[in-house]
């Protein structure tokens with residue numbers, strides 16, 4: 022997508038999305054960031070992966086996992102079922118031992134994960150992509166604490182996060198959506214909260230964490246977003262891609 026090879030009808034469709042071309046660049050860039058993250062975790066010997074709020078994440082089917090890798094996918098049952106069925110209809114099958122964990126992340130997901138065979142005694146690579154904005158701060162805290170509690174030394178974590186916007190700006194965005202009869206489209210679906218920047222939270226819990234500002238990463242991959250773009254500019258400026266390794270000197 023970032024290199025322009027997603028052309029033809031699919032590419033055109035993507036570029037014409039109502040979210041606009043910058044959103045496509047953002048999706049492509051974060052996909053590249055997290056793919057590279059998993060490649061590093063796997064190279065370090067990690068063979069247990071947890072995709073939190075997996076949604077339509079197809080990494081279990083797409084990435085070249087070494088033999089013996091187990092990929093746990095957590096999300097709502099209908100989402101997991103939809104993806105499995107659609108990919109099966111297309112003849113795709115997972116390239117790892119893919120295990121679905123149908124659970125609400127505001128409930129006791131660590132228990133559900135362990136009940137599905139997750140082994141907390143071996144290193145894990147976790148990902149929370151496109152998730153934190155859907156959780157209130159208290160649930161973010163529970164999520165981070167759950168990850169930390171289930172992670173042995175040598176585990177990895179990667180998250181995408183955004184600094185909350187000023188309350189008045191968020192309220193105005195929600196009103197705009199409601200007035201347009203589009204409740205539940207985006208701003209009325211998300212929380213404008215953050216328990217703490219992930220680099221700080223994990224750094225304070227024995228992880229070595231590095232935050233990469235999204236705007237810089239987009240520029241690095243050749244898709245800079247003009248800071249004065251009214252919608253995408255503030256989004257890019259507020260978002261970061263963060264990865265961390267537990268008990269390590271570098272990530």
Ligand SMILES: C[S@@+](CC[C@H](N)C(=O)[O-])C[C@H]1O[C@@H](n2cnc3c(N)ncnc32)[C@H](O)[C@@H]1O
Nearest residue numbers: 074075076077078096097125126127150151155
């Ligand atoms: C924007 S999608 C991101 C999916 C995927 N991680 C990605 O980046 O493509 C958000 C996902 O979070 C899931 N989700 C949101 N809140 C959740 C919750 N409380 N429990 C479980 N899943 C949740 C939704 O079902 C959806 O699949």
